[in-house]
Amino acid sequence: MSGIDIGLSTPPNMAEGEGSMSGSGLSAASVDGDRGTLVQSLIEWQRAILESANFSIIATDREGCIVSFNAAAERMLGYAAGEVIGKQTPAIFHDSQEVVARAWQLGEELGEEILPGFEVFVAKARRGIAEELEWSYLRKDGSRISVLLSVTALRNSAGVIQGFLGIAMDISERKRLERTVAEAQARELSQYAQRLRLSDKVFEYSSEAIMVTDAEAKIINVNPAFTWLTGYRADEVIGRTPHILSSGRHDPAFYEDMWRRLMQEGQWTGEIWDRRKDGSIYPKWAVINAVRENGAITHYVALFSDISERKEHEERINYLAHHDHLTGLPNRLMFQERMSHALARAKRTESRLALVFIDLDRFKNINDSLGHHFGDQLLIQTAQRLKSGVRVSDTVARLGGDEFLVIFENAGDQNTCAKQVIHLRKTLEQPYVIDGSVIHAPPSIGVALYPEDGSDVETLMRHADTAMYQVKARGRNGWAFYAPRMNDEVQERIALERDLRLALERGEFLLHYQPQWDLDSDRLIGWEALVRWQHPERGLVAPDRFIPIAEETGLIVPLGDWVLETACAEVRAWERDGLGEHRIAVNLSARQFTQHELGTRVDAILAANHLSAGRLELEITESVLMEDAERTVDILRQLKRRGICIAIDDFGTGYSSLAYLKAFPVDKLKIDRSFVRDIVVDPNDAAIVAAIISMARSMGLATIAEGVESEGQRNFLTAQGCQALQGYLFGRPMSAADARHWMGCRETGTVSC
Known part of the structure; x- marks a missing residue:
């Protein structure tokens, strides 16, 4: 405003042109001096107010020319x-579009045209109308802020407008907060609307049945899943109570507890059996919530689903947790439970209980050589035989692997119990037929009795297991009651097994050789290699003590390979040293016989020692041959094609039969020493040996008798036509060095199979 001073030109309480103060008693000159001082003070006061104010204050003349611009305005707009x-x-600070829009709006309000310029801001001020509006200010740096602008007309004492005063407050932060709040409210409203729509969709499309009742438990709504699950349409249940679904399987106390918890806790969760419209009963899982408004229950909402399938799965899982998946027998867990209950009954009734521990002999060998299918079928058939061989009140369980347990309740005295065990053994020792193959897997059985051998599950199991291992140590295929001394024997066996695992790598094994004598030529024809264990503390351990352990643990395979390699190497060394070309007989264990690539392994050993196949004789027991007759024939034929001699060891002590002798491609029968020992004095033994030699001769098989210790035995065997002998009469088993010395003293010859 040209010519306008934002300060007051006159004191606020003095009209313009007033030259005196009546009644003051002051001269004109004095008054003029005082007035000038006052006006100057007021001007300074107003200027201080303008500069210290936090609001932007801009003064203009009547045409909009800026005449004053305070410090707050400088900070707000960035202009000096x-x-x-x-x-x-x-033009400097305002958005032209806002100005145009306001001009049109103001024209509508005032009923006259307002040009889009300075008049837009002062039109109402001219008319004495106070107005405060939101505007945008454009700062010097181009940024935009929101302000609340109030425009006041500055008038002189005559009421004539001298200019205008614009006071603006920056409301950008407030606007931002308002926008944030508005956006949040909008989002909340949107989300609420979405939740409502979603709730409707959830209610309609939920796979869980939903039922809503009023406070009196009258059904007011159900969803489609309710209809699908129960068979009831909405119109058939609305207005009725949920009692329409009752199955009758729950007593009143069940529902009383449900309502009590709903009242106290506001929710009930649990399993309920309900009835469908068609009458079928099913289990459901339900969640019922009480809906409250101002503390009072207004509705109940129930969500439930059919859990029939889950119940079936739970039952299946429970079955699997307590039963062996292969045989269907109770497993270790269920055995523990049943054994605990059986013991409790036995204590209560003061009766005897028998725990029978059963292990199948040679199962691991069958499983490894014939495959897991054969092993599984053998276990299944064993389980079937056991179940059919006991009473309904007895329990048969599979502990794992080839171990089974039988609980005989009310077992009676030892004689009665023994009869039951003998019956089981006879049942299990019968041959098994699996996929057309005949397999023998007789049992080793240990028995512990309550209360004599223990009063708890763990003790009885341990003692039955101890008795079973004693049977195995005595040659398997038998049974025994537990006896306290067995514990010491079992501990001894465990220690022996531990040492056996280290013996091979420590080089504690050695071979002894026993000569075999030909009766026709009366000379040495070969040697049998016999393994010995020279224990550093126990001394020389007999084969019958460690060979069964080696068989059970699988250590017999590396041990057998070592025996075969060492014996072939020694025979070849004797030959190189001019001691003759002799055949070497080596016992082949069941594990070795059925291991994969047996023929290839033997070929490699023979080739490494430059030994012909005819110089090697493999001795195999009858029980090994009969484990799987068809597979045995295949293996024997492979060995025979290589030129290796095959002898049946300990003939007459196993499953002697003309049928299998005729089927197996063997070369020799080795008559067991138990028959040879008394042939001179026992007519029965003499008759058996004579029959074996005669049978072998008729089938074209050679015979050799072992355990020959006297001339009488030699003469009898010679008279019967036995071809070769082995025993103390010709030489005890001896070390390789002693064998060299022995051969150096006798004439040697060469023979082939």
């Missing part, structure tokens, strides 16, 4: 006062 004083507003 000198940059804007004398310039026209609103």
Whole structure:
């Protein structure tokens, strides 16, 4: 405003042109001096107010030319006062589009045309109308802020407008907060609307049945899943109570507890058996919530689903947790439970209980050589035989692997119990037929009795297991009651097994050789290699003590390979040293006989020692041959094609039969020493040996008798036509060095199979 001073030109309480103060008693000159001082003070006071104010204060003349621009305005808009004083507003600070829009709006309000310029801001101020509006200010740096602008007309004492005063407050932060709040409210409203729509969709499409009742438990709504699950349409249940679904399987106390918890806790969760419209009963899992408003229950909402399939799965899982998956027998867990109950009954009734521990002999060998299918079928058939061989009140369980347990309740005295065990043994020792193959897997059985051998599950199991291992140590295929001394024997066996695992790598094994004598030529024809264990503390351990352990643990395979390699190497060394070309007989264990690539392994050993196949004789027991007759024939034929001699060891002690002798491609029968020992004095033994030699001769098989210790035995065997002998009469088993010395003293010859 040209010529306007934002300060007051006159004191606020003195009209313009007043030259005196009546009644003051002051002269004109004195008054004029005092007035000038006052006006100057007021001007300074007003200027201080303008500069210290936190609001932007801009003063203009009547045409909009800026005449004053306070410090707050400088901070708000980024302009220095000198940059804007004398310039026209609103062009500097305002958005032209806002100005145009306000001009049109103001024209509508005032009923006259308002040009889009300075008049837009002062039209109402001219008319004495106070107005405060939101505007945008454009700062010097181009940014935009929101302000609340109030425009006041500055008038002189005559009421004539001298200019205008614009006071603006930055409301950008408030606007931002308002926008944030508005956006949050909008989002909340949107989300609420979405939740409502979603709730409707959930209610309609939920796979769980939903039922809503009023406070009196009258059904007011159900969803489609309810209809699908129960068979009831909405119109058939609305207005009725949930009692329509009752199965009758729950007593009143069940429902009383449900309602009590709903009242106290506001929710009930659990399993309920309900009845469908068609009458079928099914289990469901339900969640019922009480809906409250102002503390009072207004509705109940129940969600439930059919859990028939889950119940079936739970029952299946429970079955699997307590039963062996292969045989269907109770497993270790269920055995523990039944054994505990059986013991409790036995204690209560003061009766005897028998725990029978059963292990199948040679199962691991059958499983490894014939495959897991054969092993599984053998276990299944064993389980079937056991179940059919006991009473309904007895328990048969599979502990794992080839171990089974039988609980005989009310077992009676030892004689009665023994009869039951003998019956089981006879049942299990019968041959098994699996996929057309005949397999023998007789049992080793240990028995512990309550209360004599223990009063708890763990003790009885341990003692039955101890008795079973004693049977195995005595040659398997038998049974025994537990006896306290067995514990010491079992501990001894465990220690022996531990040492056996280290013996091979420590080089504690050695071979002894026993000569075999030909009766026709009366000379040495070969040697049998016999393994010995020279224990560093126990001394020389007999084969019958460690060979069964080696068989059970599988150590017999590396041990047998070592025996075969060492014996072949020694025979070849004797030959190189001019001691003759002799055949070497080596016992082949069941594990070795059925291991994969047996023929290839033997070929490699023979080739490494430059030994012909005819110089090697493999001795195999009858029980090994009969484990799987068909597979045995195949293996024997492979060995025979290589030129290796095959002898049946300990003939007459196993499953002697003309049928299998005729089927197996063997070369020799080795008559067991138990028959040879008394042939001179026992007519029965003499008759058996004579029959074996005669049978072998008729089938074209050679015979050799072992355990020959006297001339009488030699003469009898010679008279019967036995071809070769082995025993103390010709030489005890001896070390390789002693064998060399022995051969050096006798004439040697060469023989082939």
